Amino acid sequence: MGICSSMEATQVATAKLISQDGKLEEYPYQVKVSYVLQKHDNCFICNSDxxxxxxxVSALHEDEELQLGQIYFALPLSKLKYPLTSEEMASLAVKASSALMKSSGYSYNRKQVKPVTYTTISERKSASVRTAKDNNGTGLVTEHRRKKSGGKGRDFTSKLGAIAE
Incomplete structure (x- = not known):
């Protein structure tokens, strides 16, 4: 038990437009494509779906409205009526993902979970993560982080060991 409170986050559905430079524009109301095109010269708007x-790739008509909850791209006119290659699609997916993460307040300072792989020290001498196996087959992982230039900091060393049962 304990005291805890819960709050429901309220998010407003928006029409999201990813520009050519990867920036996200959000519209919390339906807006016509012609209005959006005023801000984007030599572009056309297409629905990601x-x-x-x-x-x-086909362009949305100027009289159409961007629908809330949908993702759109502003692409150069040179891409109109031409097929997108897998590399171009991947590039657009990365742009969209990056723009959405930035808009959601995602912080790159969050902790990251790294998978642990077991190799011998001789195989990984130059790496910052070293592992070894002791006589009973359990693994030991040691990670040494180097200080970044500038500022005074601690040298973090983490050790992980397994207990044989």
């Missing part, structure tokens, strides 16, 4: 590998 209608984009497929090796298929032609």
């Amino acid at each position: 209608e984009m497929e590998f090796d298929n032609q």
Whole structure:
């Protein structure tokens, strides 16, 4: 038990537009494509749901409205009526993912979980993560982090050992 409170986060559905430079524009209301095109010269707007590998990219008509909850891309006119390659689709996916993460307040300072792999010290002499196996087959992982330049900091060393049962 204990005292705890819960709060429901309220998010407003928005129409999300990823520009050519990877920036995210959000519209909390339906807006016409013609309005969006005023900000994006030499571009056309396409719906991400209608984009497929090796298929032609079609533009939304100027009278159409961006729908809330949908993701759109502003692409250069040179891509209009041409199929997107897998590399171009991957590039657009990375742009969209990056823009969405930035807008959600994702911090790169969050802890990351790293998988542990077991190798011998002789195989990994130059690496910052070293592992060894002792006589009973259990593993030991030691990670040495180097100080970054500038500022005074601690040298963090973490050790992980397994207990044989």
